[in-house]
Amino acid sequence: MMSDAAFEEVSVLSSIYCGDGEFQLLRQSAQDGLMVQINRTVEGVDVRLLFHLHLRYPSFPPAISVSSTVLSRTQCHNIRQKLLDQAAALPSEPMVHQLVECLQCVVTENFTGGEEKEGREREEEEEWTAVLSLDHIRSRNRYISLLERWTQQLQLSGRLLLGLSILVILQGARSNIKEFCRLLRTVKVDVDSSGKKCKERMMKVLTESPTSSFIGHECGSQKIRGFVVKSYKSLPELTAAFQEINMTGLYQQIRPSLSD
Numbered sequence: 001m002m003s004d005a006a007f008e009e010v011s012v013l014s015s016i017y018c019g020d021g022e023f024q025l026l027r028q029s030a031q032d033g034l035m036v037q038i039n040r041t042v043e044g045v046d047v048r049l050l051f052h053l054h055l056r057y058p059s060f061p062p063a064i065s066v067s068s069t070v071l072s073r074t075q076c077h078n079i080r081q082k083l084l085d086q087a088a089a090l091p092s093e094p095m096v097h098q099l100v101e102c103l104q105c106v107v108t109e110n111f112t113g114g115e116e117k118e119g120r121e122r123e124e125e126e127e128w129t130a131v132l133s134l135d136h137i138r139s140r141n142r143y144i145s146l147l148e149r150w151t152q153q154l155q156l157s158g159r160l161l162l163g164l165s166i167l168v169i170l171q172g173a174r175s176n177i178k179e180f181c182r183l184l185r186t187v188k189v190d191v192d193s194s195g196k197k198c199k200e201r202m203m204k205v206l207t208e209s210p211t212s213s214f215i216g217h218e219c220g221s222q223k224i225r226g227f228v229v230k231s232y233k234s235l236p237e238l239t240a241a242f243q244e245i246n247m248t249g250l251y252q253q254i255r256p257s258l259s260d
Contacts, residue, residue: 002033006053009094010034016097026050033057038100042107045070047079049103051096058094061087071107082106089153090187091146098186105182127211127223128174129247131254132181134166135202139191144229146189150180151227158224161241163232165258169247171211171224181205206254 010025017023017038027035034053039046050065064087066080083099083106090098137143147160147168156172170177181203188197211223224245232238238258242251 001030002053002055003057005094006034006057009058009096010036010053013038013096017100031055036096038096040100040103042104045107047071047103047107049083049100051099053096059092061090062096062099064099079103079106082109085153086183089150089183093188101186126174127172128177128208129211129224129250130170130177130208131206131250132168132170132184133204133206133257134168134184134200137162137166137190138193139189143190146187148227148229150183154180156180156227158227159241159245160227160229161232161238162229163234163238165238167206167238167254169224169245169250174208177208204257206257207250 013036014023014025017040022039024037025034026037033055034057036051036053038049038051040049041047046069048067050067052063052065054060054062061084064080064083066076066083068076071079083102086102087095087099144160150156151158151170154172154176156170156176158168158170161167161169170180184200184203186199189200190198192198224247230241232241235258239248239251242248
């Protein structure tokens with residue numbers, strides 16, 4: 001039996017995408033769920049999205065089909081795969097609108113060509129290190145569980161340091177670090193002061209640069225292994241956490257941005 005959340009989401013989607021030909025409920029079946037079509041124009045490119053909401057949706061992400069009269073079959077395939085990856089990373093709750101919102105950046109990535117794109121891709125795949133500052137973590141178990149899942153899916157390593165300042169150290173491909181940041185800003189990872197689910201809109205990137213700029217500049221420098229959650233109670237303990245991964249130079253860079 002289809003969940004009430006799925007029916008409610010379809011009703012909301014029909015209100016959001018209310019332009020001529022934007023939204024269509026193609027099929028509603030007690031055995032096969034719902035099939036909705038959403039047509040969007042991004043960067044002047046017409047894109048048609050089909051979402052098949054199975055009976056167990058949103059416990060399981062939707063099946064997605066992408067087509068376009070402008071984009072190539074390969075580009076459509078790449079867009080579909082990125083949307084599927086995004087769906088797999090989201091919590092088990094209605095997600096179609098978030099996936100449609102992701103279309104803007106996904107289409108832009110696939111519609112950019114030439115040497116500039118190739119150079120950017122080489123830069124994106126080079127290993128980078130970044131430090132993020134989070135505003136708060138109220139729903140601790142849920143928040144940390146999502147961070148751990150994303151680092152695993154995106155092949156990132158690092159540390160989550162919990163104290164007066166909440167810091168996330170990430171190491172991996174720059175494109176994956178950017179995707180991690182995008183997920184933080186678009187997925188409801190926490191709750192606000194009233195208990196409502198909220199996104200991490202106050203996240204700040206304190207620093208990001210190629211890992212090679214740190215490796216070799218500090219005695220015994222090495223790549224970070226795994227993703228570890230640590231708590232600290234004082235600045236000396238925070239300093240020690242950076243020393244443990246041989247990143248004292250990185251700590252000195254971000255120190256002026258931290259709370260005393």
